[in-house]
Amino acid sequence: MFRVAKKMVNCNQIASDIVQDVFISLYQKLNNGDIIRQPAAWLYRATYNKCIDHFRVQSSFSDNSILENCYANDDQSDKSEMIYTVNNVLSKMNPSEKLLTVLYSEGLSYKEIAEVTGIKQTSVGKTLARTLQKFEQKFKSQYYELH
Amino acid sequence: MNCINNETIQRYIDNEATSEEILYVNTHVSKCKHCAQIINRKRNLSETIKNSFNKLVDEDFDIPSFTPPLVARKQRKPLTRKFAIAFAAAAVIVFAVIVTPTGDIKNENTRIITDNYYYETDANSAAGSQSCLSVVITDAEGNIKQYYIE
Numbered sequence: 001m002f003r004v005a006k007k008m009v010n011c012n013q014i015a016s017d018i019v020q021d022v023f024i025s026l027y028q029k030l031n032n033g034d035i036i037r038q039p040a041a042w043l044y045r046a047t048y049n050k051c052i053d054h055f056r057v058q059s060s061f062s063d064n065s066i067l068e069n070c071y072a073n074d075d076q077s078d079k080s081e082m083i084y085t086v087n088n089v090l091s092k093m094n095p096s097e098k099l100l101t102v103l104y105s106e107g108l109s110y111k112e113i114a115e116v117t118g119i120k121q122t123s124v125g126k127t128l129a130r131t132l133q134k135f136e137q138k139f140k141s142q143y144y145e146l147h
Numbered sequence: 148m149n150c151i152n153n154e155t156i157q158r159y160i161d162n163e164a165t166s167e168e169i170l171y172v173n174t175h176v177s178k179c180k181h182c183a184q185i186i187n188r189k190r191n192l193s194e195t196i197k198n199s200f201n202k203l204v205d206e207d208f209d210i211p212s213f214t215p216p217l218v219a220r221k222q223r224k225p226l227t228r229k230f231a232i233a234f235a236a237a238a239v240i241v242f243a244v245i246v247t248p249t250g251d252i253k254n255e256n257t258r259i260i261t262d263n264y265y266y267e268t269d270a271n272s273a274a275g276s277q278s279c280l281s282v283v284i285t286d287a288e289g290n291i292k293q294y295y296i297e
Contacts, residue, residue, distance in 0.1 A: 104196070
């Protein structure tokens with residue numbers, strides 16, 4: 001969950017907060033007596049939703065100096081330009097494509113990806129192929145711009 | 148023989164293809180260099196994406212311990228608000244009491260007689276020597292009752 005959140009928001013502190021929020025939601029849900037049928041998928045989905053919430057809050061901030069500091073620190077710790085480019089491309093992808101790519105990089109099976117994203121299992125391959133192709137194009141254009 | 152589409156290649160790379168698809172791809176790749184190149188390129192791309200994505204996450208990160216949220220206490224109403232509510236309730240009750248018709252108890256045995264009677268008293272005379280007003284009532288059956296009003 002932390003890995004997914006970190007890849008989505010690219011900040012350790014925010015990712016930690018998101019994971020905490022997800023666990024609080026889970027705690028409250030279980031306390032209310034709700035049943036979660038697919039816990040792993042639910043946790044990933046909740047993490048994704050919290051990331052979306054974070055993006056909304058981020059976009060509504062007029063002064064997001066705190067967030068900029070957070071990203072600036074992370075950027076300084078980046079060692080290679082490739083990671084910087086990957087981050088850059090990821091930040092320009094839409095959230096659902098980003099989630100699909102992140103889950104794929106985490107090594108989830110198509111069945112698990114389908115459970116989390118809500119895409120049909122038979123369509124995961126097609127959607128994934130299209131998304132990865134898009135990622136590759138953007139990555140190449142940005143990476144060659146740097147060199 | 149038709150070349151393999153992107154979807155099937157992706158599934159083949161990710162080991163999600165069916166046994167028939169795997170057989171088809173293997174047979175096709177042995178004859179088609181173009182598709183073999185595409186598969187190699189896509190496999191490399193997948194590996195690159197996975198590796199570069201995983202580099203985004205630091206290996207040694209601290210997972211903060213989870214503390215269950217405290218049960219939120221019910222907020223008490225401020226004293227002024229309490230008084231305002233009590234006053235409003237009291238006002239409603241008083242208004243209801245005033246407005247509600249009391250309904251005169253009609254008792255057939257009760258008769259109200261009003262009359263004015265003036266008489267002069269001597270203020271200098273002793274208290275015990277002052278005269279009393281005598282009222283004599285005779286009902287329908289001929290009973291006589293006499294009352295004295297000081």
